[in-house]
Amino acid sequence: MNKTEAEQRILKLRELINDYRYHYHVLDESTMSEAAADSLKHELAELEKQFPELITPDSPTQRVAGKPLDKFTKVTHAQRMISLADVFSEAEIRDWVRADEKLMLEQGITADGRIKGYFTDIKMDGLACALHYQDGLLERAVTRGDGLVGEDVTMNVRTIENVPLRIDEPGHVEVRGEIVIFKQDFEELNAKQVKAGEKPFANPRNLAAGSIRQLDPRVAARRRLKFMAYDLVEPDLPTHSEAYAKLRQLGFRTSGEDHVFQNLSEVLEEIGRLADYRQTLPFNTDGMVIKVNDRAVYAKLGIVGKTPRGAVAFKFPAEESTTRVRDIVISIGRTGAATPVAILDPVVVAGSTVRHASLHNADEIKRLDVRIGDTVIIYKAGDIIPQVKEVLISLRPEGADPFDYQKALKKQYPELEFERPEGEVVYRVKGESSDFILKRALEYYASKPALNIDGLGEKNVELLVNSGLVKSIADLYRLDVKKVAQLGRFAKLSARKLVESIAASKRPPLAKFITALGIRHVGAQTAVTLAQGFGSLEKLQEATEEELMKLPDVGQIVAESIVAWFADEDNVKLLEELKALGVQPVYEDTSNLPLVGKSYIISGTLSNLGREEAEDKLRALGATVTSSVTKNTTALIVGEKPGKSKTEKAEKLGIPIIGEAEYYELLNY
Numbered sequence: 001m002n003k004t005e006a007e008q009r010i011l012k013l014r015e016l017i018n019d020y021r022y023h024y025h026v027l028d029e030s031t032m033s034e035a036a037a038d039s040l041k042h043e044l045a046e047l048e049k050q051f052p053e054l055i056t057p058d059s060p061t062q063r064v065a066g067k068p069l070d071k072f073t074k075v076t077h078a079q080r081m082i083s084l085a086d087v088f089s090e091a092e093i094r095d096w097v098r099a100d101e102k103l104m105l106e107q108g109i110t111a112d113g114r115i116k117g118y119f120t121d122i123k124m125d126g127l128a129c130a131l132h133y134q135d136g137l138l139e140r141a142v143t144r145g146d147g148l149v150g151e152d153v154t155m156n157v158r159t160i161e162n163v164p165l166r167i168d169e170p171g172h173v174e175v176r177g178e179i180v181i182f183k184q185d186f187e188e189l190n191a192k193q194v195k196a197g198e199k200p201f202a203n204p205r206n207l208a209a210g211s212i213r214q215l216d217p218r219v220a221a222r223r224r225l226k227f228m229a230y231d232l233v234e235p236d237l238p239t240h241s242e243a244y245a246k247l248r249q250l251g252f253r254t255s256g257e258d259h260v261f262q263n264l265s266e267v268l269e270e271i272g273r274l275a276d277y278r279q280t281l282p283f284n285t286d287g288m289v290i291k292v293n294d295r296a297v298y299a300k301l302g303i304v305g306k307t308p309r310g311a312v313a314f315k316f317p318a319e320e321s322t323t324r325v326r327d328i329v330i331s332i333g334r335t336g337a338a339t340p341v342a343i344l345d346p347v348v349v350a351g352s353t354v355r356h357a358s359l360h361n362a363d364e365i366k367r368l369d370v371r372i373g374d375t376v377i378i379y380k381a382g383d384i385i386p387q388v389k390e391v392l393i394s395l396r397p398e399g400a401d402p403f404d405y406q407k408a409l410k411k412q413y414p415e416l417e418f419e420r421p422e423g424e425v426v427y428r429v430k431g432e433s434s435d436f437i438l439k440r441a442l443e444y445y446a447s448k449p450a451l452n453i454d455g456l457g458e459k460n461v462e463l464l465v466n467s468g469l470v471k472s473i474a475d476l477y478r479l480d481v482k483k484v485a486q487l488g489r490f491a492k493l494s495a496r497k498l499v500e501s502i503a504a505s506k507r508p509p510l511a512k513f514i515t516a517l518g519i520r521h522v523g524a525q526t527a528v529t530l531a532q533g534f535g536s537l538e539k540l541q542e543a544t545e546e547e548l549m550k551l552p553d554v555g556q557i558v559a560e561s562i563v564a565w566f567a568d569e570d571n572v573k574l575l576e577e578l579k580a581l582g583v584q585p586v587y588e589d590t591s592n593l594p595l596v597g598k599s600y601i602i603s604g605t606l607s608n609l610g611r612e613e614a615e616d617k618l619r620a621l622g623a624t625v626t627s628s629v630t631k632n633t634t635a636l637i638v639g640e641k642p643g644k645s646k647t648e649k650a651e652k653l654g655i656p657i658i659g660e661a662e663y664y665e666l667l668n669y
Contacts, residue, residue, distance in 0.1 A: 006051050010059075013044040017060045021161055022251055058137055058166035062158065071215070072151035079233055081128060081144040081176065083306050084289065084313040090268055093290065096312050097264055100292065100301060103309065109300045115292055118267050119240035122257040122274060123287040123313050124228050126180035127209040129157065131227070133173040138165050143212065147306055153212050159221035164251045169235075175252060177229035181208045182282045185224040204284055228283070229254050239293045257281075260293055271314055278316065287315040320379045320389065321354075323347040325372055327545075328359065328403055330412050331564035331571070332520065336429035336437045338409060338418060340365055341567035342376070342388060343545065343560075349380045355544055356567035357386040361425045362405040369393075371400040412560070438472070439465050441518055445473055449524045449612050450516035451505040455498040463487050474577035476502050506583050510537065511619075513585035517571075520561045524615065525625050529553060530562075535587050537575070541566045553626075593622030595666070598634040600625055604642035606660050617667055629655060637663045 105113025141157035298310035446456035
């Protein structure tokens, strides 16, 4: 092949390779296989090797070029690379609009002082960079730096496959955008790091920034970086939306999430949509940019400090935050697993207040070296229960001792024994299988003090669990009459009655439901106290130890147990499942009931009622039922063979002692 033929072939190869690059890296489309594209690139490289005088700066072979640099050159931006002011609420957005419109009216920027249109785009979490083209060729790439002066990172940016090395636009063109690493690419890169025995990268944003600041461009080339354009500085166009259209026309990739809205209510709706949708995006984002769409108005509004008046960045609720570990408690789950939970100073993460975080197991506590009093970084990325990401050792208080897991187990559960089965990371209650614990939990859930589900006694629970139909409490509400009827103890009629009885328990009294959960140290009376104190399961779920301990008869041990139960991932998932299946506890205000403020104890056997049923009837009238006589006891109710110590203590304190007949009179109050 002579030089003329080679030149023609080279031009065609470049055109075809660039077309493949544009479709694959900008449009996410594939015009040919990767192997075919690699073959074309190889042919081009060989021809340019043979005829080096035909190499041009925009050739696909020049994406990785040159030797490592000694340092980066400083470059002054012709136009400052500004930062946007952050806003965190609808009220702050409305304040921004009011301030802009007031200024527009006062300075006559528009006739009526109104913003005629808003331009919005997702805010990508990466490294800001400006690309400069002269007569179509990529001339220079500069980082934001301090906004006035950045660093020349052209050689590294040339390695980014979706950055055009040539565009079809004369004169000077400046394109600004964000250099990012997509989530999937980040995960694959980290998998390779781990496989190679290297430390995984912290997050995509830091990796993108670090890659661009590598002096060796070959490092950046291996990092799968992408450039996502968000502004066209030159040429200047009338609106931001037209600038985006021009960017795409020139071959740049944008987020695809840009929109134009005529009024603020539409902008606020878009924020709500993106709040739910953003997790599905291929890149990380922490907010949404809102701009006055008219660029002439935008420019006239001017800049305050380093931020333009004509734009703000709405920040989505943070998914990471720092807080202090106040305590570490251990929860015993429904399978007997002992799960440690960090009790935290309340902090808002991803839009909700977080008070505890799972520590998973003893090994995780050791790995993190988390201690009571430590300041930690917690995160919540789609998980129900927040996780501890890192301990800030430099902020550790003096005297913070390492957490002794076995000692904590003995202190918090002195009557239980634990073992760590071989090959497992979790400590479990010794001598009790998961099925055994599940059966006891189901029996208690269905018992009279709890939801009183007819037909769900010990033998039927045994059968349901052994058959595999019920693997959790939530499975009760998934039972099918036909499948239950196939079990040995059931016929079609009894199966229907059981399923109907379970369905009838979907709207239990809140106190009964709290009892049914089987929270350690929380009996029927404590459940009533909790129901009255918080009024809903959701409020109880968010309660702190201090809030719990303000209630009568709730001490630190009980409070810790409640907090730990609601912090256990398995328990939270159970509650979510039950809610999805239609189980909705109902709180009934008992403040006007006749026995509110009265406290009773039942001792001995009543002739017509069992102890639990007799106590429930008192609670139904607002009374408190306790197990020991105190000076606050209203009366001791005695049946046959009452406890001698309780009777003697009541007599000593002058507490009235009443019989079964007087008890029934109370019920007819």
